[in-house]
Amino acid sequence: MARSERSEAGASPSAKASELKRVLERLVREIPDEEGSGGGGGECEEARVAEVFDRISKTVAALRDLKLRRTLSQRLESAAVPEQFICPISSELMKDPVVLATGQTYDRAHIQAWLNNGHRTCPRTQQVLSHLILTPNYLVRNMIQQWCESQGIELPAPQNGTGDVYQEGITQGDRVHLDSLLQKIAFPSMEEQKQAAKELRFLTKRASSFRTLLGQAPDAMPLLLSLLSRVDSDLHPEVQEDVVTTILNLSIHDDNKKLVAEAPEAIPLLIKALKSGTMQTRSNSAAALFSLSALDANKIKIGEAGAIGPLIELLDQGSTMAKKDAASAIFNLCIMHDNRARAVRHGAIPVLLNAIKNESSGLVDESLAILSMLSSYQQALEEIVRNGGVQCLLDIIRENTSERNRENAVATLYSVCWNDRSKLREVREEEDENSSLSLLSQNGTSRARRKAAGILDRVRRFTNTA
Incomplete structure (x- = not known):
């Protein structure tokens, strides 16, 4: 945020x-x-x-x-604000007056924040609320607007319950249209559901305001997830793809990342789509998990829910776009240490090394970044050695033109050499033939120079004691 x-x-x-x-x-x-x-x-x-x-x-x-x-x-x-225009919660002039179930009027921003904090009572009367619907009080709003005009005052845009200004372009017509689409999602007709899912996907991709609006609708996530759980992906793959992509679009908005992840079925259903959907659905599911993983709490939830294995499988077998989406999600998730262990257990190392060796994969940059992150884990280092990773890393250091890639390669190699002295002989042979590490220690990035110098120091010590 x-x-x-x-x-x-x-x-x-x-x-x-x-x-x-x-x-x-x-x-x-x-x-x-x-x-x-x-x-x-x-x-x-x-x-x-x-x-x-x-x-x-x-x-x-x-x-x-x-x-x-x-x-x-x-x-x-300098103006005496009429009492009926003052929000009972904030004691400020209301910008977007709404009526609560008890009939009391509040400014939307402040009563929504009250409800978002888990309260289910009216702040003024303490009555338990029969529902949480906030109905616009158009009469009071018009009266406030007329009073402001008479005082030469321009009201700012209304706010939502989190303190963010409403995105431009949200109209009452948008709200009515969204309600209509959600009703179609809830309707038993599959044709109605297909049409609504496709339109929601389009609207949430096209307009940031609609992503905000959909996130504010209390029934939106339950309805979307209910449809995603019920749809037969073999019979209606396009519906699964549309709903997954709508969730992806929804998750782009910062305030919605927590909202989506807190829905109990959201992450498991995205993982299910990641495993069994069309390639486009799997790609979009990976992208949604990447977007949600911007929050550390969501990284933990996604890892514990079992997303790492299917993401690695997609990284190995997906289309070019799907592999990139999977790589981005894996990198974000592996910022959390527990997810690094999960990635190694699910076979990430050989998949990453294959992508690094195959320049045409288009994943060399991403794979080296992930590999460098995983190299802090003991089992990952053993897997790198077992799968011929040392020579692969030396090839990158010698031949790759990207400073970032060479930095990630030498950082990983440094961890390998620190963990397994037997690999120093292989490194020494490369150094004797091509002086790759010596060159990197002189002209690499600051981190690359330090790591290369550290490896060379260990090689010298190894040579002197051999």
């Missing part, structure tokens, strides 16, 4: 504005250019790009909102 979304409430408006501007500058630098994208990376690459643009849109909206709120605050200080 961008730092703009976590600004402390006590920070001054000017400090908040400066922070938002810094965030915006950083996000603009994160936009991948055509050359840096490597010609496309499948759904994961689309997810990354979409996420960056979502955050840019959100930060720009937050800057605009901050300016409006500063103006509003200044003008409200």
